Amino acid sequence: MNILLVEDEVDLAAYIVRGLTENGHHVDHAARGDSGFLLASEGRHDLLIVDRMLPEMDGLTLVKALREGQSKLPVLFLSNLGGLDDRVEGLNSGGDDYLSKPFAFSELLARVNALLRRPHISGEPTSIRLGDLEMDLIKRSVTRAGREIDLQPREFSLLEYLMRRPDQVVTRTMLLEGVWDYHFDPKTNIVETHISRLRSKIGSDLIQTVRGSGYMIRAARTAP
Amino acid sequence: MRLAQLLKSASFRLTAAYVGLFSVSVGILAGLIYFLATSGMQSEVRTRIAAESTALREEYAGGGAPRLLQAIAERQRGRLIGGLDYTLYNANGRHLFGNLPVVSCKSGWVTFTGPPDGDEPEGELEELGVLVTPLADGNCLLVGDDIGKVRKFGSLILRSFGWVFLLTATMAVAGGIFLSTRVFRRIEAINRTAEAIIEGDISRRIPRRGVPDDLDQLAATLNRMLDRMTSLMESLRHVSNDVAHDLRTPLGRLRRSLEEAGRTVSSPEESRAAIDSAVTEVDGILDTFGAILRIAQIESGSRRSNFCRLVLSELVTDVCETFAPSVEEAGMVLQTRIQPDLAIRGDRELLVQSLANLLENAIAHTPVGTVVTVSLKGLSDSVELCVADNGPGVPEAQREQIFKRFYRVERSRTATGNGLGLSIVAAVAELHAAKLSASDNGPGLKIAMLFSEAA
Numbered sequence: 001m002n003i004l005l006v007e008d009e010v011d012l013a014a015y016i017v018r019g020l021t022e023n024g025h026h027v028d029h030a031a032r033g034d035s036g037f038l039l040a041s042e043g044r045h046d047l048l049i050v051d052r053m054l055p056e057m058d059g060l061t062l063v064k065a066l067r068e069g070q071s072k073l074p075v076l077f078l079s080n081l082g083g084l085d086d087r088v089e090g091l092n093s094g095g096d097d098y099l100s101k102p103f104a105f106s107e108l109l110a111r112v113n114a115l116l117r118r119p120h121i122s123g124e125p126t127s128i129r130l131g132d133l134e135m136d137l138i139k140r141s142v143t144r145a146g147r148e149i150d151l152q153p154r155e156f157s158l159l160e161y162l163m164r165r166p167d168q169v170v171t172r173t174m175l176l177e178g179v180w181d182y183h184f185d186p187k188t189n190i191v192e193t194h195i196s197r198l199r200s201k202i203g204s205d206l207i208q209t210v211r212g213s214g215y216m217i218r219a220a221r222t223a224p
Numbered sequence: 225m226r227l228a229q230l231l232k233s234a235s236f237r238l239t240a241a242y243v244g245l246f247s248v249s250v251g252i253l254a255g256l257i258y259f260l261a262t263s264g265m266q267s268e269v270r271t272r273i274a275a276e277s278t279a280l281r282e283e284y285a286g287g288g289a290p291r292l293l294q295a296i297a298e299r300q301r302g303r304l305i306g307g308l309d310y311t312l313y314n315a316n317g318r319h320l321f322g323n324l325p326v327v328s329c330k331s332g333w334v335t336f337t338g339p340p341d342g343d344e345p346e347g348e349l350e351e352l353g354v355l356v357t358p359l360a361d362g363n364c365l366l367v368g369d370d371i372g373k374v375r376k377f378g379s380l381i382l383r384s385f386g387w388v389f390l391l392t393a394t395m396a397v398a399g400g401i402f403l404s405t406r407v408f409r410r411i412e413a414i415n416r417t418a419e420a421i422i423e424g425d426i427s428r429r430i431p432r433r434g435v436p437d438d439l440d441q442l443a444a445t446l447n448r449m450l451d452r453m454t455s456l457m458e459s460l461r462h463v464s465n466d467v468a469h470d471l472r473t474p475l476g477r478l479r480r481s482l483e484e485a486g487r488t489v490s491s492p493e494e495s496r497a498a499i500d501s502a503v504t505e506v507d508g509i510l511d512t513f514g515a516i517l518r519i520a521q522i523e524s525g526s527r528r529s530n531f532c533r534l535v536l537s538e539l540v541t542d543v544c545e546t547f548a549p550s551v552e553e554a555g556m557v558l559q560t561r562i563q564p565d566l567a568i569r570g571d572r573e574l575l576v577q578s579l580a581n582l583l584e585n586a587i588a589h590t591p592v593g594t595v596v597t598v599s600l601k602g603l604s605d606s607v608e609l610c611v612a613d614n615g616p617g618v619p620e621a622q623r624e625q626i627f628k629r630f631y632r633v634e635r636s637r638t639a640t641g642n643g644l645g646l647s648i649v650a651a652v653a654e655l656h657a658a659k660l661s662a663s664d665n666g667p668g669l670k671i672a673m674l675f676s677e678a679a
Contacts, residue, residue: 085526154545180546182580184518184573184580185514186584187588188547188583189553193549193550193553194546194549
């Protein structure tokens with residue numbers, strides 16, 4: 001995939017470029033907002049990673065200008081600000097996701113992959129099926145091999161979030177933000193305990209733990 | 225104190241302006257009185273002369289010159305001080321009576337100066353206002369009176385005003401200087417104190433005179449402000465000391481373990497483990513910084529603009545459901561007593577984090593088997609959110625301290641956490657104008673947030 005990175009911090013940019021390239025992406029890098037905007041306007045990238053604070057043209061302005069030009073390019077904001085309001089501002093300006101510095105590379109990679117896959121899960125399906133696990137989004141019920149599984153609302157949301165992103169690594173922070181709408185980092189292992197409850201209900205083989213990164217649900221399970 | 229400084233002082237300028245205003249008004253008053261008094265007197269004299277002339281013309285009309293002379297003679301006999309001067313002369317200019325000079329005999333007013341008649345100041349001539357009345361046969365009647373006295377009275381008025389004004393203005397200026405000096409001295413004292421504080425002597429305070437006037441009150445207010453600033457500076461210094469100390473410890477640990485890894489690690493697995501533990505250590509430090517920044521942001525109050533009505537009952541229920549599995553996993557029991565449909569105005573995200581911090585605090589610092597109770601109840605005009613446990617509690621002396629940044633109760637020093645969780649709760653409570661308290665749960669710790677305004 002073609003990714004455009006607009007970031008003025010040289011070390012960080014090199015680190016991101018190296019990491020994404022290792023993971024099979026092609027990365028273009030711009031160090032200034034205005035040159036980043038020109039590159040993004042060419043329309044040949046699949047994802048834009050943009051810092052909030054940039055020389056010449058800040059990230060918010062860049063993304064607003066892109067959106068005014070009807071660009072649908074998925075945008076991931078990076079921010080040093082890490083403030084409470086900055087995330088809302090970033091998303092309101094047309095960003096699709098927001099990541100505060102400093103971050104673990106695995107976190108960035110999981111979000112990049114999620115954004116790159118986004119078009120495939122858009123639309124509103126009425127049910128999601130993964131192997132013998134079926135989720136009815138209208139009745140809000142889950143069955144496995146035809147047997148109904150009783151889930152609490154939060155467990156349902158958690159499973160839905162994972163099932164909408166099959167074969168993708170979903171980090172703990174993504175779950176906290178996406179399922180709970182929590183934008184802080186609890187010291188307690190609430191995600192882990194909920195995942196383990198979910199596993200005990202739907203079977204421990206479905207949700208895999210990806211060491212150091214997060215969780216993943218497999219679309220096509222290998223035969224046991 | 226130099227005179228020039230005094231003359232430039234605000235209080236002296238005020239006095240000077242006041243004296244100026246007073247002078248102008250005295251001037252106007254004096255002019256007005258002068259004008260009214262002299263014009264009144266003058267018209268009174270003229271009225272008298274005119275009446276006299278009319279009466280004498282009638283005498284003449286009745287009996288000619290002899291009758292007129294007789295009437296004048298009668299008037300002369302009864303002459304008192306301030307009586308009138310009479311003169312009659314014929315068409316040839318020959319005087320039949322009196323000694324006023326001859327003028328062309330046309331009806332009207334003329335002014336003469338004549339020899340002094342005794343009531344003038346030394347060396348001045350008498351000033352006469354004279355009404356000329358032509359009579360039949362070419363005779364001419366002149367009736368006059370001393371009008372110099374009008375002018376004299378007027379100047380007396382002006383002189384009196386002049387003296388009064390001079391005296392008053394002198395007193396005003398002297399009083400102004402006196403008062404200005406006093407005010408000036410006290411302002412100087414404030415100034416000197418401020419200068420001393422700028423120079424670095426923060427303990428200096430403005431001296432007070434002990435009288436409850438405005439300057440003394442100002443001094444008291446400024447002193448209170450200085451006290452507050454001193455205590456803020458003190459706490460700031462304290463916090464930065466704590467930050468330095470709290471970061472030195474994990475950084476020291478990190479350095480030691482890295483050094484040790486560099487010396488002893490041989491296999492890739494070992495180096496992997498060393499790196500992982502270093503990353504964990506660094507994450508802890510970053511967490512601490514994140515929490516410090518977050519507290520600063522909450523304390524700035526900018527979040528208040530995002531306040532909206534939120535049903536606290538739902539929020540608390542939701543957070544409790546989220547944390548219940550973790551509490552149970554820690555071997556504790558979570559009880560909830562949540563009154564439904566209680567709403568306040570506030571910031572959802574911050575309130576969620578506060579409650580999460582309170583629950584995590586209970587999980588981290590109480591032993592297995594502890595019962596943690598979250599309750600939310602509506603009082604008459606407030607809503608109380610309470611997180612209580614029946615663990616070991618916190619000694620009374622330390623209860624208020626636990627909300628301070630980096631404060632950690634001695635026995636929990638080894639537990640995880642950065643000592644900022646409850647500080648965030650305190651900042652959020654402050655932002656919501658909620659009263660935060662820690663009390664004895666007998667046994668255990670009970671932390672309550674009292675939101676004063678229900679929405």
